[in-house]
Amino acid sequence: MTSDISITEHVPEHDIPKLQFVPFTSALDAGFWHKLTQKKLNEYQLDESPREIKGYYYNGDPVRLPTRLTLEFSAFDMNAPTPTRCCPVRGSLYNTNTLESFKSCDKKALLEHAANEIFDAIMSGKAIEDPILLNKFILLTFSDLKKYRFYYWFCFPALCLPDGVQLETAPVPLGERFSEVQVQAFQKAYDDLLQAEGSLAPPFFLIRYTNDSFSMAPLSKFDEFYKDTEKLTLGFYDPSTLPSHPGWPLRNMLAMVAYQWGSRFPSVEVISVRDRTMQGARDVTHSLAFQITLPQTTLSQACPKAVGWEKNQKGVMGPRMVNLSECMDPKRLAESSVDLNLKLMRWRLVPSLDLEKVISAKCLLLGAGTLGCNVARTLMGWGVRHITFVDNAKISYSNPVRQPLYEFEDCLGGGTSKALAAAAKLQKIFPGVTSNGFNMSIPMPGHPVNFSQETLIQAQDEVEKLEQLIAEHDVIFLLMDTRESRWLPTVIAASQRKLVINAALGFDTFVVMRHGLKKPRIEDAGDSCAEISCDLQGSSLFSNIPGYKLGCYFCNDVVAPGDSTRDRTLDQQCTVSRPGLSMIAGALAVELMVSVIQHPEGGYAVASSSDDRMNEPPTSLGLVPHQIRGFLSRFDNVLPVSLAFDKCTACSVKVIEQYEMDGFQFLREVFDSSHAFLEDLTGLTLLHQETQAAEIWDMSDDEII
Numbered sequence: 001m002t003s004d005i006s007i008t009e010h011v012p013e014h015d016i017p018k019l020q021f022v023p024f025t026s027a028l029d030a031g032f033w034h035k036l037t038q039k040k041l042n043e044y045q046l047d048e049s050p051r052e053i054k055g056y057y058y059n060g061d062p063v064r065l066p067t068r069l070t071l072e073f074s075a076f077d078m079n080a081p082t083p084t085r086c087c088p089v090r091g092s093l094y095n096t097n098t099l100e101s102f103k104s105c106d107k108k109a110l111l112e113h114a115a116n117e118i119f120d121a122i123m124s125g126k127a128i129e130d131p132i133l134l135n136k137f138i139l140l141t142f143s144d145l146k147k148y149r150f151y152y153w154f155c156f157p158a159l160c161l162p163d164g165v166q167l168e169t170a171p172v173p174l175g176e177r178f179s180e181v182q183v184q185a186f187q188k189a190y191d192d193l194l195q196a197e198g199s200l201a202p203p204f205f206l207i208r209y210t211n212d213s214f215s216m217a218p219l220s221k222f223d224e225f226y227k228d229t230e231k232l233t234l235g236f237y238d239p240s241t242l243p244s245h246p247g248w249p250l251r252n253m254l255a256m257v258a259y260q261w262g263s264r265f266p267s268v269e270v271i272s273v274r275d276r277t278m279q280g281a282r283d284v285t286h287s288l289a290f291q292i293t294l295p296q297t298t299l300s301q302a303c304p305k306a307v308g309w310e311k312n313q314k315g316v317m318g319p320r321m322v323n324l325s326e327c328m329d330p331k332r333l334a335e336s337s338v339d340l341n342l343k344l345m346r347w348r349l350v351p352s353l354d355l356e357k358v359i360s361a362k363c364l365l366l367g368a369g370t371l372g373c374n375v376a377r378t379l380m381g382w383g384v385r386h387i388t389f390v391d392n393a394k395i396s397y398s399n400p401v402r403q404p405l406y407e408f409e410d411c412l413g414g415g416t417s418k419a420l421a422a423a424a425k426l427q428k429i430f431p432g433v434t435s436n437g438f439n440m441s442i443p444m445p446g447h448p449v450n451f452s453q454e455t456l457i458q459a460q461d462e463v464e465k466l467e468q469l470i471a472e473h474d475v476i477f478l479l480m481d482t483r484e485s486r487w488l489p490t491v492i493a494a495s496q497r498k499l500v501i502n503a504a505l506g507f508d509t510f511v512v513m514r515h516g517l518k519k520p521r522i523e524d525a526g527d528s529c530a531e532i533s534c535d536l537q538g539s540s541l542f543s544n545i546p547g548y549k550l551g552c553y554f555c556n557d558v559v560a561p562g563d564s565t566r567d568r569t570l571d572q573q574c575t576v577s578r579p580g581l582s583m584i585a586g587a588l589a590v591e592l593m594v595s596v597i598q599h600p601e602g603g604y605a606v607a608s609s610s611d612d613r614m615n616e617p618p619t620s621l622g623l624v625p626h627q628i629r630g631f632l633s634r635f636d637n638v639l640p641v642s643l644a645f646d647k648c649t650a651c652s653v654k655v656i657e658q659y660e661m662d663g664f665q666f667l668r669e670v671f672d673s674s675h676a677f678l679e680d681l682t683g684l685t686l687l688h689q690e691t692q693a694a695e696i697w698d699m700s701d702d703e704i705i
Contacts, residue, residue, distance in 0.1 A: 019165040019292055022240040023248045024057070025066035026139075026154035026310055026320075031073030031337060033143075033150050033324055036095070039076060040143055044095060051093040052078055055137065056086040057239040057249075059201070060276045062351045063286070067239045067247050069137060069156065085194070085275065087201045087237050091137035102142035102151055102319070107309060110138050114157040115306035122256045128219045131204045134252040138308075140319075153319040154310040158251040161295050161304065165254055168267065168291035171244050175285030181212055187284050189214035190235075190273060204253045207233040207271060222261070232257075232265035238272030238288070246272040246288060248308075255304070258294040268292055277349055335432035342383050352620045355383065357597050362386040364469055366442065366489055367479030368418040369393070370577075371503050373403040374586030375477055376426060382594055386434045387426060388469065389419040392441040402579060440465060444484040446562035448672045459671065460664050467492055475593055478502040478553065479586075484561035488667070490552055490650040491659050494518050499596065499603045502553045503589040505577045510585040512592055513627040516550030516644050516651065517603030547604035550626050551642040554650040558684060560675035561649065578632055588628050595624045610639040647687060649678040 044051070055071040069089060074080035082088040094110065096102040114136050120126075121133040138155040174183060186209070193205060193216040206217045206225050216235060217225045226232065234257065240247035250272065257268060272288045312318040326332055339359075346353040363379055365372045368391035376387055394415030400406045405425040410416045419437035426435035440462050443449060449459035466489065470476055476493045478486045478500060486502065493500045493515070500515035554561065598619045599605035608623035617623050625639040646652055658666050658681065669677055679685045 017167045017170075019167050019290075020245050021158075021248050021251055022067045022242050022245050023308075024069040024137075024154075024156045024239075024310070026152075027066075027068040027070040028152070028322070029070070029072045030324060032071045032075055033148075033322070035073050035076055036141070036143060036150070037145060037148075040095065040145065046097055048094070048096055048101070051076070051095070053091050053093045053139065054078055054080075054082075055089045055091060056082050057089065057247075058083075058086050059237050059239050059274050060085070061239070061241050062276070062278075063241050063243065065241045067241065069154070069239075071139070082200055085201050087135075087203050087239075088132060089135045089137055090132065091139055094138070094140045096140070096142045099142050099144070099151065102140065105140055107140065107153070107155075110140070111155060111157055111306055111308060112303075114138055114155070115159060116303050118157060118159060118252055118306075119303040122252075122259055125260070127256050128222065128260065131202065131219050131253075134256060135203055135249050147323075148325040149321060149323050151319055151321045155308045156248055156310075157306045157308040158248060159255040159304050159306055160251075161255055161258055163295040165295070166293040168293055171246070171272075171288040171290040173243075173285055174271065174287040174289055177289040182209070182214070183285060185209075185212060185214045186271075187282070189216045190275070190284070192216070193218075201237050203237045203249060205235040207235045209233070231269065232261065232267075233269040233271065236270060236272045238274050240272070241274075243286075244288070246270070254292070254294065259301075262294045262296065266294055266296070268294060278351070331431040334430060338380075338383055338430065338432065350620045354598060358594055359383045359385055361475055361593070361597060362388075362473040363475045363477060363593075364388050364390070364473035365477045365479060366390045366485075367477075367481070368405075368422040368437070369399070369479070369481065370402045370582040371479035371505065371586050371589075372418075372477075373405040373422065374583050375479060375503070375589055376422065377404060378587050378590040380426065380430055380433060382590060385432060386473075387423075388435070388473065389422045389437040390440060390442070390466070390469065391417070391419040391422075391437075392439060393418050395421060402582065438465070438469070442466060442480070442485050442488055443667065443671050444482070445487050445560060445670045445678065446484060446674060449668060450672050456668075459668070463488070463664055463667060467496075470496055470498055474499065475597075476500045477589060477593075479589075486553055487561050487650055487670075490515065490554065491655060494552070494651045495656050495660055499593070500552070501589050501593050503585045504553075505581055505585060507576055508578050508581065508632040510577075510581055510630045510632075511627060512585055512588045512630075513553065514547075514550070514592060514596055514603065515552040517547045518651070518656070519548045519604075545607050545626070545641055545643065547601065547607070549644055550607055551644045552648060552651040555645040555648045556642060557649065558687070560678035560682075560684065562675040581630075581632055584630060584632070588630075591621075592625070592628065595619055595621045599624050607641045608639060609641045612639075647682040647684050649675075649682055649684070652682055654682055 053071065053075045055069050055075060057067070057069050061068070092114070094105065096105060118134060118136060127133045136157055138157070140153045142151040144150070174186065178186065194201060197218070202218060204219055206219060206222060208215050208225065208229065234253065236246065236250050236253060238247045239249070250270070257265070269289070269291050273284065274286045274288070276283050276286055309317060312320050342355050346355060361384055363384055363386065365375055365387065368389040372389060372391065379387055395406050395410040395418055396415055397411045400408055400411065405422045410421050417437065417439040419439050421437070423435040423437035426433050443459045443462055449455050470489065470492050476489060476498050478489060480486055490500065497518055497520070499517060501512070502515065503512045504510065596603055596605060598621055605618065605624045607626035608618065609625065612623055623639070626641045628637055628639060630637045644651060649655060655678070676685065
């Protein structure tokens, strides 16, 4: 069966149109076949008896997606929970032992047997008490476990009413059929019904309404709900996404109404509910409303003809085959499952999400400590496949409780290299990730490299390796312990126009920020704070700032970074912070990265501020801030924005030009010199002198001591 419209049955031509239904398309996850393989080998063996399984369908898919009946890994557990706001469907699995048995199976008899069960539930009234009995499916399979080829034929039995179902009024969106007040009342009544029924969505239900109110009830309340009314309105959980045609399950519902209540209500109004979430906003106005006329039936009639076998990929009646010889490998199955979680996010919540941009991003994590471990885990949650660690430390006994990629055994024998251990652990957690670790130091300002020729060569090699790694990656995370260790990667990344995400911790505060992404040199020339201020005239001081004018981690400093590790006490040698802080900051760093790369302008996106929280977000994921500053003591975040500083010791034009012109020779002077070298280069020294002169000039003679 395809997603094309299927006519109920062949009838003579009439002036009055017949209602048409959208058939199901089977959606069998790779995990289903993996579980079937286990069942076949360990439980079913040569037994071909039918087995109870279950699937579900959903009524919130975007328009034009197939009407899917989904079977997952949990399909064989009848007690497993159905996903929230999905409708469960019970089915029968007929797993044959040979391909010949699969081909010769009497499919007509299987369909008639299922149709009789549905019809008996209708005639006995059991379907009124339990409407799920109206929805059944058949899955006929053969599993070639040597080649991991699975042959299957799916069927969703539907009873065909004599003469079909006539349309009195064409299906129209709910927003056109009812007023805005009525739509809101409808949505509230539907939510109340869902809450009363639990997490499972009822497939069919009863509706009554007035000009400003709606009430709903399960089918079992029919007698009391319609005691004094002459109009029947049915609610239907509709998995169809086509704008004018309801989904396949409605057929059996209308058959039950015709046989049970048709004599009293020959004309029925139907509301097919489509409960979508678009761009984070709830919307039921896509639901359809229409009026139908049911054929006259009697309770003594025999079971009508049934249809429902699915068409294959070519659009003709026949089975399908899926070759899972590659993805049945547990490693490939893990990849499929990781991707599925992300796709469900896109299908149900964020249709515009570009997953490929996220998955293909190559991320370099400078620092494999508390922040590095949490950032890596969150990146894997987003499906990122390429993660590289750089760190020169070894795992100590205090690390594993805060750094989730390490265990006690990693601390023994002097400790394993953090970068190497972190990369290896990612492979164990998810074999589909490409993870590498480099046990190396990052040369820093104020940390001389001129002690010997050996240390000089080592520093030059580390600079070259860092330049190469930054060139090979798309996003650079700065997650180190010291301020000065962030200087060199900031300079290199600014020169190479790479997106930098910076995260730093205090005791109960943190900062997560993206560095301004420099434009190509020809566009960059002449940019200054004066020009930026001119560009921003007419707006508030820190609003509408594009990404290339945003500051870096060092732009708010008026002193150059120096050696902050000298003469530090024990509490100053480590990042002493509340245990939950790094998890929060690490997660926000990754979410900021994802939001940036989802923006059409990427790193050049205009920075969102705290004032934008009530405005329309620029991306489907929300705001794209410059900085997130968190305060755990009061559980609060603010989103400040700061401009690039033309005297910045890391990203200013003078520093980048000097680095690109002199290379390692320039860097060596920075490493070997005190902070005065960078301050002289950028003009900070002159700025300090001018500031001091201005302060002295402002003093009166009486104030001078």
